Amino acid sequence: MKTTIRLCGMILLSVSLFSCSRDTSSSTPTSNVSAQGVTPTQAQAAAQEQGKSKYGRIDPEVPNVNSLRGQGLTTVQAVDFNVVAHADDWELFFSPEVYREVTSATTKNVFIYLTAGDAGAGRGPVKNNPYYQAREDGANAAVRFIASVNAATGEDPVSSKVVIAGHKVLRVAYRNTASYFLRLPDGAPDGKGFAGQSMQLLYENKIPKINAIDKSAVYPDWKDLTNTVKGIIKKETGNLGKASFNLMDSDPIVKVDHSDHIYTTMLVNSILKTMPCVNAQYFLTYWKNYTPEYPINMGSEDLINQAAVVGVMQASEADAGYPGSWDEFHKSFIGKDYSREVPATSTAACI
Numbered sequence: 001m002k003t004t005i006r007l008c009g010m011i012l013l014s015v016s017l018f019s020c021s022r023d024t025s026s027s028t029p030t031s032n033v034s035a036q037g038v039t040p041t042q043a044q045a046a047a048q049e050q051g052k053s054k055y056g057r058i059d060p061e062v063p064n065v066n067s068l069r070g071q072g073l074t075t076v077q078a079v080d081f082n083v084v085a086h087a088d089d090w091e092l093f094f095s096p097e098v099y100r101e102v103t104s105a106t107t108k109n110v111f112i113y114l115t116a117g118d119a120g121a122g123r124g125p126v127k128n129n130p131y132y133q134a135r136e137d138g139a140n141a142a143v144r145f146i147a148s149v150n151a152a153t154g155e156d157p158v159s160s161k162v163v164i165a166g167h168k169v170l171r172v173a174y175r176n177t178a179s180y181f182l183r184l185p186d187g188a189p190d191g192k193g194f195a196g197q198s199m200q201l202l203y204e205n206k207i208p209k210i211n212a213i214d215k216s217a218v219y220p221d222w223k224d225l226t227n228t229v230k231g232i233i234k235k236e237t238g239n240l241g242k243a244s245f246n247l248m249d250s251d252p253i254v255k256v257d258h259s260d261h262i263y264t265t266m267l268v269n270s271i272l273k274t275m276p277c278v279n280a281q282y283f284l285t286y287w288k289n290y291t292p293e294y295p296i297n298m299g300s301e302d303l304i305n306q307a308a309v310v311g312v313m314q315a316s317e318a319d320a321g322y323p324g325s326w327d328e329f330h331k332s333f334i335g336k337d338y339s340r341e342v343p344a345t346s347t348a349a350c351i
Contacts, residue, residue, distance in 0.1 A: 076106065076240060079108045079109075079110065079237050079244070080098075081246070083112045083264060084111070084114070084261075085114050085248070085261050086115060087117050087135035087138060087313075088117070088138070088310075088313060088330075090111065093283045094246045095302065095309065096302035096306060097339075099306070103147075103149055105150075108236065109176060109177045110179075111143065112179075112182070113136070113180065113181050114260065115183070116132035116185065117135050118130070118186050119186055126322075134316075136181055137319075138313040141312050141315070142309045142310075142312050143174060144157065146309060147174055157174040158174070159173075160173075165228040167216075169181070169217065169232070178236055182212060182229075184197075184199060184213070184219075185197040186260065187199050187200055188259065189257060198210075199264065199267070202221070202225065203222050203263055222267075226270060229267060234351060240351075242278065242348075243351060245272065247264075248262075248264065248265050248282070248285050249284050257286045258286055274350075277344050278344055279342070279343050281339050283338065284338040284339065292333065292336075296334075298335045310326075
């Protein structure tokens with residue numbers, strides 16, 4: 001199988017700040033307009049038409065509310081999966097691919113979050129408002145932001161508990177997206193976990209089971225956990241029978257440094273081995289500070305979109321009463337898009 005490395009073109013951004021002043025001494029009185037045979041109403045109409053021809057609407061700063069119609073999802077032509085360990089992974093590492101996929105009117109987008117990503121906070125520290133839920137809120141807000149860019153609908157996300165491979169899993173649906181939260185314990189970068197449980201320990205058979213932190217499910221072994229993720233993939237792929245995946249890179253040479261990242265991709269890779277119709281894109285994450293130290297390589301539009309998505313996520317966490325991670329380390333991923341692609345080897349449905 002051929003593996004390729006894709007590095008986007010380098011850019012240099014410069015921002016010029018300048019001040020503008022308005023000279024009101026020469027403003028034309030409306031009485032002069034009327035004296036020339038053109039009423040103020042006619043002048044306003046002419047200005048509106050000019051604005052329409054230049055900007056496509058009357059005021060370029062105000063959207064045409066009447067044009068905002070819910071498009072809905074037309075016939076599904078593609079299904080894209082984003083399988084990550086933590087609620088902020090795809091926002092930091094998978095841009096701008098996710099943005100383009102979610103804004104496609106014919107693409108179904110599925111997000112699967114394996115762990116709570118709560119650094120061991122569990123069901124605390126705030127009563128009735130645990131940290132893991134704040135992180136989920138941030139991820140859901142980021143998804144809604146992208147899904148509503150082209151057409152605001154006013155609809156609300158729909159949350160439900162679905163049974164997959166005998167386990168209850170939270171599913172949040174919004175427009176052309178579906179998000180699943182398994183809420184496994186955060187395994188910590190070293191894989192030892194904060195409370196003696198982690199995906200790595202389960203894989204190594206060092207613990208007899210792993211429990212979702214909200215007590216919604218118990219997975220007795222690695223195979224059971226794998227079957228659950230596989231069940232989500234099959235359910236959301238439906239009759240299309242094939243899909244694409246965005247994943248964190250777990251290549252032996254290009255190794256990510258967080259245990260949850262590594263074992264999340266290992267799990268998905270074990271599923272994809274039997275699916276030759278799947279195209280997979282692997283993104284660099286924390287690997288030996290590889291991505292933070294590499295230069296910005298996104299175009300300006302992609303960089304702006306990613307920064308907006310991360311900002312929306314952080315704002316939602318703040319609304320829940322938790323400090324975000326808008327710090328030097330996390331901001332170092334903004335504008336970075338380093339990945340490799342492993343293309344499908346078959347065009348026939350295989351899921």
